[in-house]
Amino acid sequence: MKEIVIISGKGGTGKTTIAGSFAVLTDKVVVADCDVDAPDLHLLLHPELIETSEFAGSKSAFINKSRCVECGLCKGNCKFNAISEEFSVDTHSCEGCGVCALVCPVQAVEMKEKVSGYSYISKIENGFMSHALLNPGEENSGKLVTFVRDKAKEIAMKENIGKIIIDGAPGISCPVISSVTGTNAGVVVTEPTVSGVHDLKRILELMEHFRVKPFVLINKFDINKDKAKEIEEFCVEKGVEVVGKIPFDPVVTTAMVNGEPVVKFIPQSEVSKEIKRIWKKVSENF
Amino acid sequence: MIISIASGKGGTGKTSIATNLALSINNVQLLDCDVEEPNSYLFLKPEINKTEDVFIFVPVVDESLCDNCGKCAEFCEYNAIFVSKDKILIFPELCHSCGGCKLVCPTSAIREEPHKTGTIYYGNSKGIEIIYGELEVGDAVASNVVREVKLRMNKDRNVIIDSPPGASCPVIESVKNSDFCILVTEPTPFGLHDLRIAVSVLREMDIPFGVIVNRADIGDRKVYDYCKKENISILLEVPFERKIAELYSKGIPFVLEMPAWKEKFQKLFDTIRAMVQK
Amino acid sequence: MKICVTSTGESLDSALDPRFGRCAYFIIIDSNSMEFEAIPNASSNVRGGAGIEAVQTVINKRVDVLITGDVGPNASRIFNTSNIKVIVGVSGAVRELVERYKKGLLK
Numbered sequence: 001m002k003e004i005v006i007i008s009g010k011g012g013t014g015k016t017t018i019a020g021s022f023a024v025l026t027d028k029v030v031v032a033d034c035d036v037d038a039p040d041l042h043l044l045l046h047p048e049l050i051e052t053s054e055f056a057g058s059k060s061a062f063i064n065k066s067r068c069v070e071c072g073l074c075k076g077n078c079k080f081n082a083i084s085e086e087f088s089v090d091t092h093s094c095e096g097c098g099v100c101a102l103v104c105p106v107q108a109v110e111m112k113e114k115v116s117g118y119s120y121i122s123k124i125e126n127g128f129m130s131h132a133l134l135n136p137g138e139e140n141s142g143k144l145v146t147f148v149r150d151k152a153k154e155i156a157m158k159e160n161i162g163k164i165i166i167d168g169a170p171g172i173s174c175p176v177i178s179s180v181t182g183t184n185a186g187v188v189v190t191e192p193t194v195s196g197v198h199d200l201k202r203i204l205e206l207m208e209h210f211r212v213k214p215f216v217l218i219n220k221f222d223i224n225k226d227k228a229k230e231i232e233e234f235c236v237e238k239g240v241e242v243v244g245k246i247p248f249d250p251v252v253t254t255a256m257v258n259g260e261p262v263v264k265f266i267p268q269s270e271v272s273k274e275i276k277r278i279w280k281k282v283s284e285n286f
Numbered sequence: 287m288i289i290s291i292a293s294g295k296g297g298t299g300k301t302s303i304a305t306n307l308a309l310s311i312n313n314v315q316l317l318d319c320d321v322e323e324p325n326s327y328l329f330l331k332p333e334i335n336k337t338e339d340v341f342i343f344v345p346v347v348d349e350s351l352c353d354n355c356g357k358c359a360e361f362c363e364y365n366a367i368f369v370s371k372d373k374i375l376i377f378p379e380l381c382h383s384c385g386g387c388k389l390v391c392p393t394s395a396i397r398e399e400p401h402k403t404g405t406i407y408y409g410n411s412k413g414i415e416i417i418y419g420e421l422e423v424g425d426a427v428a429s430n431v432v433r434e435v436k437l438r439m440n441k442d443r444n445v446i447i448d449s450p451p452g453a454s455c456p457v458i459e460s461v462k463n464s465d466f467c468i469l470v471t472e473p474t475p476f477g478l479h480d481l482r483i484a485v486s487v488l489r490e491m492d493i494p495f496g497v498i499v500n501r502a503d504i505g506d507r508k509v510y511d512y513c514k515k516e517n518i519s520i521l522l523e524v525p526f527e528r529k530i531a532e533l534y535s536k537g538i539p540f541v542l543e544m545p546a547w548k549e550k551f552q553k554l555f556d557t558i559r560a561m562v563q564k
Numbered sequence: 565m566k567i568c569v570t571s572t573g574e575s576l577d578s579a580l581d582p583r584f585g586r587c588a589y590f591i592i593i594d595s596n597s598m599e600f601e602a603i604p605n606a607s608s609n610v611r612g613g614a615g616i617e618a619v620q621t622v623i624n625k626r627v628d629v630l631i632t633g634d635v636g637p638n639a640s641r642i643f644n645t646s647n648i649k650v651i652v653g654v655s656g657a658v659r660e661l662v663e664r665y666k667k668g669l670l671k
Contacts, residue, residue: 010323012297040475040480059363077385080384092455095384099384103389136486192535195323257475257505259475
């Protein structure tokens with residue numbers, strides 16, 4: 001089984017548009033949407049829900065009022081100000097460390113896993129999709145990304161599908177590491193802006209560490225050709241392949257509004273042709 | 287007045303709105319709380335006149351007292367401590383500073399010492415006071431640095447907070463106690479989907495808010511329909527213009543080269559003030 | 565000698581799991597008898613610091629060699645101070661990897 005991940009340093013570079021396009025250009029595929037903070041891929045791929053499961057991402061303290069003697073030790077030792085005057089726990093502030101349960105002299109505190117979101121397996125036109133949704137205030141984590149990827153693998157195995165496309169988490173922290181590790185190749189979607197360049201450097205370092213082969217894709221390259229050139233030169237210097245440059249074109253948004261990846265909605269557009277060309281190259285890694 | 291600027295998804299133009307607004311009104315303090323990607327300085331290019339380190343307290347083990355019993359590692363919910371029969375290692379990047387290890391240690395071998403988790407930068411640019419935080423690469427807990435940036439708030443000024451994108455803990459920490467929150471979105475299915483998530487968070491926190499539609503002439507009308515139905519005011523629309531996009535890519539706030547926009551941002555500020563006072 | 569291979573399944577014919585901290589199983593093999601034990605990785609499911617918890621498992625089992633796809637920066641820091649030989653960047657079935665290691669083909 002082969003996995004290709006699509007990532008970007010900052011949000012809004014067009015990562016999901018690219019992932020959605022790749023998904024429809026493949027024959028049989030399982031798509032894993034690991035961008036759980038902004039899970040938008042379903043808006044392009046229209047998954048039909050097959051299976052929902054609860055996801056317990058973190059723990060929170062719960063105080064059993066009938067046991068509590070209001071000694072105040074829990075409150076005094078909590079570093080997160082999560083325990084109120086009335087000895088109830090604010091589950092948003094609680095980071096689940098367990099100190100209150102440790103210091104409680106009457107065992108009135110219980111640490112319980114809390115439901116922080118839901119994960120789904122769905123059917124799409126040419127395969128399956130594994131995705132998730134977090135409750136507000138909950139954070140994406142390496143655990144959830146691993147969960148979504150494992151679910152994708154499970155269904156791929158069951159259905160005998162050899163290809164997985166991962167829409168990775170943005171940023172550079174733990175969820176990104178979990179999106180990248182163990183994949184066969186990664187497409188880094190960047191844009192020629194000051195923030196884009198800055199974030200690209202950080203993400204390439206991370207991929208180098210995990211020895212995942214990077215392909216850089218410059219989206220909307222004609223918005224700032226100088227910056228695009230700067231990115232290309234930087235990649236040459238680093239020995240990283242720039243796999244393609246996509247021009248800015250409003251058809252991408254038109255396609256999105258119509259709920260379809262651009263390669264499917266307007267296949268003859270320049271953007272679509274370039275994405276297809278890029279996919280041909282990248283998919284050799286499958 | 288404290289105005290925070292947030293968005294459900296990244297890349298909607300949150301930082302662009304924050305910096306352009308900051309440049310259009312007087313007596314501004316801009317707090318960039320997007321500590322994982324503090325990008326507002328790339329647009330305002332402030333002269334940095336002071337930096338401060340942000341510390342959290344992490345455990346340090348006195349090996350002469352430690353008998354490698356492993357109780358601390360077992361207790362630690364974040365796997366920030368590793369113990370084997372002949373060594374003990376601490377991973378400060380994973381530590382949440384809960385203090386539990388020190389409490390469970392039977393030989394009192396653990397004390398707490400400061401670990402640098404971020405940096406606060408103070409700067410000035412075109413009359414704006416800018417304070418931004420940057421999380422150390424690899425550190426996991428952004429909220430600590432956000433909290434430190436906000437402690438440096440000067441309430442006598444018009445405070446503008448650039449929040450991180452999304453709806454997670456650091457976002458809540460950033461927008462907490464604002465008088466008003468501006469949600470920046472774009473009129474696409476992606477934008478709408480992520481706007482809904484942000485709206486649910488702000489409603490739960492009971493913070494008044496309004497929407498700015500960026501790249502307003504691309505996409506469809508669904509964001510507008512949604513706002514109308516939910517009784518959310520649309521404060522401003524910024525069209526997609528090549529010139530704006532080009533200026534953005536070069537790191538130039540567009541009010542500097544398109545003065546008509548300065549007035550629009552001033553009006554926006556007046557509207558918000560009226561909404562808050564009401 | 566005890567060899568640990570991170571694995572996607574519970575048998576010697578399973579493929580190597582390239583992740584260390586969040587692998588599905590640790591297969592621990594006695595290189596002489598080829599007897600083995602498959603341990604489900606409890607840390608694949610922790611919120612953060614999975615690598616560190618996984619090292620704890622491997623060290624508790626008194627392993628001499630670890631064969632895996634990749635080790636994150638935190639786990640590397642621990643292995644650097646241990647006597648465990650770590651081999652990364654390989655792939656294949658568990659049995660085949662152990663055989664290759666015994667022939668001195670893995671570095």
